[in-house]
Amino acid sequence: MSWMLNLYKTYEACEDAVGICGERQDGMLLPLGHLLTEVDIIVHLGSDGTFLRAEKTDSSSRNLICVPCTDDSESRSSKKAINFPHPLFDQIKYIATQKYRDNLKGWLNYLNRAKRYPIAAKAISAVYQYILKDSLPNDLKLHRISVKDQLFIAFCVNLSQSYENRLWCMPELWKAWIDYCLDEVISGRSSKDVCYITSQENISYTEKHPKSINRFSGNAKLITGNDGSNFTFRGRFEYPSQAVTVSYEASQKAHQALRWLISKPSCYRIGSQAIIAWAIDSVPDIAPFYKDSYDIYNIVASTDEEKLVSADSTVYVDYAVAFKKALSGYNALNILRKHKRRIAVMSTDATTKNTGRLSVTYYRELTEDEYVERIMQWHDTCKWYQPFGKTPDGHIKPGYFIGAPAFDRITLAIFGKRRKKKDESYDKIEKSFREQLLHFIFDGERIPLSILQATVGRVSNPFSFENSNAKNNIERWLDWEIALGAACALIRKYYHDDKKEVYNVELETNRDDRDYLYGRLLAIADDIESCARFKQGKTKDEVSATNAIRYMTAFAQNPFRTWNLLFTQQLNPYIQQLSGADWHMSLIREIMCKFKPREYESNVPLDGLYLLGFFAQKQKIFEERSKKKANKDVDKEENP
Numbered sequence: 001m002s003w004m005l006n007l008y009k010t011y012e013a014c015e016d017a018v019g020i021c022g023e024r025q026d027g028m029l030l031p032l033g034h035l036l037t038e039v040d041i042i043v044h045l046g047s048d049g050t051f052l053r054a055e056k057t058d059s060s061s062r063n064l065i066c067v068p069c070t071d072d073s074e075s076r077s078s079k080k081a082i083n084f085p086h087p088l089f090d091q092i093k094y095i096a097t098q099k100y101r102d103n104l105k106g107w108l109n110y111l112n113r114a115k116r117y118p119i120a121a122k123a124i125s126a127v128y129q130y131i132l133k134d135s136l137p138n139d140l141k142l143h144r145i146s147v148k149d150q151l152f153i154a155f156c157v158n159l160s161q162s163y164e165n166r167l168w169c170m171p172e173l174w175k176a177w178i179d180y181c182l183d184e185v186i187s188g189r190s191s192k193d194v195c196y197i198t199s200q201e202n203i204s205y206t207e208k209h210p211k212s213i214n215r216f217s218g219n220a221k222l223i224t225g226n227d228g229s230n231f232t233f234r235g236r237f238e239y240p241s242q243a244v245t246v247s248y249e250a251s252q253k254a255h256q257a258l259r260w261l262i263s264k265p266s267c268y269r270i271g272s273q274a275i276i277a278w279a280i281d282s283v284p285d286i287a288p289f290y291k292d293s294y295d296i297y298n299i300v301a302s303t304d305e306e307k308l309v310s311a312d313s314t315v316y317v318d319y320a321v322a323f324k325k326a327l328s329g330y331n332a333l334n335i336l337r338k339h340k341r342r343i344a345v346m347s348t349d350a351t352t353k354n355t356g357r358l359s360v361t362y363y364r365e366l367t368e369d370e371y372v373e374r375i376m377q378w379h380d381t382c383k384w385y386q387p388f389g390k391t392p393d394g395h396i397k398p399g400y401f402i403g404a405p406a407f408d409r410i411t412l413a414i415f416g417k418r419r420k421k422k423d424e425s426y427d428k429i430e431k432s433f434r435e436q437l438l439h440f441i442f443d444g445e446r447i448p449l450s451i452l453q454a455t456v457g458r459v460s461n462p463f464s465f466e467n468s469n470a471k472n473n474i475e476r477w478l479d480w481e482i483a484l485g486a487a488c489a490l491i492r493k494y495y496h497d498d499k500k501e502v503y504n505v506e507l508e509t510n511r512d513d514r515d516y517l518y519g520r521l522l523a524i525a526d527d528i529e530s531c532a533r534f535k536q537g538k539t540k541d542e543v544s545a546t547n548a549i550r551y552m553t554a555f556a557q558n559p560f561r562t563w564n565l566l567f568t569q570q571l572n573p574y575i576q577q578l579s580g581a582d583w584h585m586s587l588i589r590e591i592m593c594k595f596k597p598r599e600y601e602s603n604v605p606l607d608g609l610y611l612l613g614f615f616a617q618k619q620k621i622f623e624e625r626s627k628k629k630a631n632k633d634v635d636k637e638e639n640p
Helices: 002-013 079-083 098-114 118-132 136-142 171-186 248-263 293-300 319-328 368-381 407-415 424-442 449-459 478-498 514-535 552-557 559-570 572-577 582-592 609-638
Strands: 034-038 041-045 051-056 064-068 152-157 203-206 268-270 273-279 342-350 358-367 384-390 396-403
Touching (some): 002 248, 002 342, 002 358, 051 136, 098 118, 118 152, 171 248, 273 424, 293 319, 293 368, 358 424, 368 424, 407 478, 514 552, 514 559, 514 572, 552 559
Parallel strands (some): 041 152
Antiparallel strands (some): 268 273, 384 396
16 A cells, blocks of 8 residues: 555645645645535625525536535435535535535534634534525525526635635635544544554544546546445455555545646546656656657756757757756756655556446656656667657647657557547557556566567558648658657667667668668668659659558568569669669669678568668658758858
């Protein structure tokens, strides 16, 4: 239960953030004994309980409020739910019960005795006096509000001593409920035992724990023992408490912390799966692990003086290196402070659909130095040229950066594109693989050969990534470019870890690996056809894929036979249009001389190295051509 203890400690360290709502309503660290829910009607009362007015909330937006609750009311369900109303705000059908009035009266009596919360006492008194009149349905009808049992009611009370009349926004009311709940509701229970989280003895425990930890998992719970018929615990224990006991306070703090961390933008989620990493500290935010090197660098180096490079003005920057320098504290950067913080990485997911069960599928605890070191190791060994892709506003940003691909890009390279927007089978595979990526990064597990082969096979079929609805060729092949960059990074990582061999990101002209050389030949064939088409006056948007790209799948399976077909038949007209393509032919001869005896004639399928050779050669050609163009432009300026 170390993950529960660490969540408990995180809540205690971040108590200053309790009740503070950020950019999103559901991004609040909730007080103990509270939950977030949508409100439908707001009833305004005078300090003496006089009804003033009622108003409906805007149905077009989620109107979430902080609602006090007991462990019974928070986990209520089925036919017995009516016996467990929330203590203050609730649906009309619960407010109409005698149980609701009794609970409100008990809370008011406690506040009057304690005398620590005078404003809260007056607010609760006003609500109680109003409820005794039993006039809520009629008051709503007078304001032309259709009365339905499911309408959720919240109260505002005009108090001369308070600037805030919204009871759900009053910190004093939160504290008043927490004290009453702990002092009267929980401590009065006869069930006491050891808390497995805090090790406290003879403390009141709860068998009903918070639900809706992840809003994408519905009402799923992490801890539950309410199944007495389907053998959740039977066979080993007679009662749930014999399996584990957790105090109410520890359960609340741990679950509220987890709910808060999952709601933060730093949470990495797909459907019901949520993957989080946080520091067990008063500042839980840390550098994310699932983004690419470029994005992480721009998060870590967040100010102008901290940035080591400029993404907008520098091309082909190795962001894996820049990111490493930033995390290591270069240029007085101290985003990740040097102290003994603990970092936890955790993945949760609903076990099956609509069962109400949430499971921890991965948990790892590291020191901050270990966390940073393993991220840097991943970004240093699993890097390649990565297209910038689309900006948040949907525009394509041209160019590449050098670094590790984001999780989403790796998933695209291995499993391809979704068949449809909602693809449950794809989601299931994707979730499983994302957890596997956590093992690659934090546990040092090697990328299996099966994943590498699947990636090479997928990327060797560019047309499976084609966007037929694209406006231009850049957008049409963007997904393939992204998948190709991610595939090359995985291939490089595999050879680094499994074969102990390092392949440079830049073209290695001295490499004599058969697969690498064949990849270079394919890149030259692609460039010959592209140059000939350009000479014909055709732009990139006016032409389809080259024959080298069309034959890529066959080339990977039968390189010798497919190359002879490309070179002797498909490329011949384009070579003639380029007047013999002397530069290209010279480069082809140079590569052919590097093949070891009988390797060129071998028709054995190519492995992933051919993609490295293909990409590196294309990039080298592009860079040399860009330099020549830049030099010509300089000459024109100097000698007009």
